[in-house]
Amino acid sequence: MAQVEATLFTVGVFKDISWAERGIEALKSKGFAPGSMTIVAKASPDADAFVSRVLGSAPQAVELPAIGQTAARGSLVSTLDGSARDLARIGIAAAMRRAGFQPHDGLIFETLIGNGGVLVAIEDAPRAADALAVFLSYGGGNAAIGAWAGRV
Numbered sequence: 001m002a003q004v005e006a007t008l009f010t011v012g013v014f015k016d017i018s019w020a021e022r023g024i025e026a027l028k029s030k031g032f033a034p035g036s037m038t039i040v041a042k043a044s045p046d047a048d049a050f051v052s053r054v055l056g057s058a059p060q061a062v063e064l065p066a067i068g069q070t071a072a073r074g075s076l077v078s079t080l081d082g083s084a085r086d087l088a089r090i091g092i093a094a095a096m097r098r099a100g101f102q103p104h105d106g107l108i109f110e111t112l113i114g115n116g117g118v119l120v121a122i123e124d125a126p127r128a129a130d131a132l133a134v135f136l137s138y139g140g141g142n143a144a145i146g147a148w149a150g151r152v
Contacts, residue, residue: 008125008147009038009076009099010132012140013112017041017050020118023138024054027122030134038074038121040092040113047071047118065091067114076121092119100146108142117141 014020024037034055041047043061048071051059059071064087080095081087087095092113096106099121113119120140122131128145135143 007075007079007099007123008128008145009079009121009123010128010135010143010145011076011099011101011109011119011121012132012135012143013109013117013119014138014140015118016116017046017118019139020120021050021054023120023135023140026134026138027120027131030130032122032124032127032131032134036075036122036124038072038076038119038123040070040072040077040119040121042067042113042116043069043071050118063088064110065089066093066110067091070113074121075123096146097148100148101144102148105142105144112141 014023039051039054048059051071051073055073059073062070062072064070076099079099082098092110093106096109109119124131132143132145
């Protein structure tokens with residue numbers, strides 16, 4: 001039987017940009033590269049600057065139902081958009097299934113982002129538990145590993 005490797009994301013939502021900044025600095029100090037990170041936040045000049053500073057390029061502007069305009073950058077965004085390119089239509093709550101999260105997790109992430117939270121995701125399957133520990137230690141609320149890929 002062929003072994004198929006699924007993309008595995010670890011996600012946490014920080015209260016705001018300053019909390020996300022601390023969490024990301026901790027992730028970097030543990031060896032997580034910015035290239036493995038995704039950031040999604042409500043669009044604002046501060047959020048745009050934050051994403052650009054952390055990830056080295058300007059965020060995509062994505063209009064999401066239930067949230068509105070967001071600043072987003074990273075591989076999780078492509079995974080959520082899927083082959084149908086419908087993230088802007090279905091929103092984060094529905095699209096999180098594509099990254100191995102249960103629908104209720106997606107709804108929580110969407111609600112927290114809509115309330116000003118900053119979603120940070122790490123794509124690093126071998127170190128998912130390490131990323132989860134950092135999220136939990138630095139205020140990444142509802143931190144979880146998308147372990148349901150291929151099962152939902």
